[in-house]
Amino acid sequence: MSTVAIVLDTSTIFRGAVDIIEDGIVRNLESIDRIFYFTTHSVISEIKSKKSEVLVLTIMHKITVLEPSRRALVHIKKVASETGDISKLSETDIDVLALALDLMEKYERVIVASEDYAVQNLCLFLGISIISIRKKIRYIVEKRKKCKNCSTIYISALEECPSCGSSDFTWIIKKRKWKK
Numbered sequence: 001m002s003t004v005a006i007v008l009d010t011s012t013i014f015r016g017a018v019d020i021i022e023d024g025i026v027r028n029l030e031s032i033d034r035i036f037y038f039t040t041h042s043v044i045s046e047i048k049s050k051k052s053e054v055l056v057l058t059i060m061h062k063i064t065v066l067e068p069s070r071r072a073l074v075h076i077k078k079v080a081s082e083t084g085d086i087s088k089l090s091e092t093d094i095d096v097l098a099l100a101l102d103l104m105e106k107y108e109r110v111i112v113a114s115e116d117y118a119v120q121n122l123c124l125f126l127g128i129s130i131i132s133i134r135k136k137i138r139y140i141v142e143k144r145k146k147c148k149n150c151s152t153i154y155i156s157a158l159e160e161c162p163s164c165g166s167s168d169f170t171w172i173i174k175k176r177k178w179k180k
């Protein structure tokens with residue numbers, strides 16, 4: 001069993017965070033023990049400016065609002081410059097990514113829920129899983145490790161293969177869809 005931190009961005013809160021939280025979709029995908037939901041103050045400001053507080057209020061008590069660290073912000077900007085995504089990211093996007101980076105130090109697994117391609121691209125680059133809700137097809141994308149010795153696929157947080165103990169692996173992108 002594991003604990004998972006999910007960071008929600010503005011697009012996801014508008015389109016389907018209620019589903020993610022209420023349906024227990026993520027919980028059903030894997031043997032996840034506990035899920036904690038997070039977002040940033042900048043996301044909350046965007047939501048308030050778009051006057052959709054009613055929708056959001058129904059789930060807000062389940063979401064912890066945090067500010068990313070300065071160190072994580074600097075790191076995200078640096079990586080985004082290298083990948084060429086920086087021009088496509090808003091300040092809020094960078095906050096969300098930086099918060100996910102901070103949470104990676106405390107949680108076994110961190111997932112960013114975003115509809116934004118630049119955000120998703122950077123997440124995969126950093127080894128952070130993503131959830132997307134696009135129309136009726138939703139998917140979760142994760143960067144996993146595949147053991148070179150026995151082909152077991154395991155989560156990136158593990159240092160070595162849970163089946164054979166080998167630390168020799170290749171990266172794979174695992175994408176799973178589900179329909180509402």
Ligand SMILES: [Zn+2]
Nearest residue numbers: 147150161164
């Ligand atoms: Zn193995």
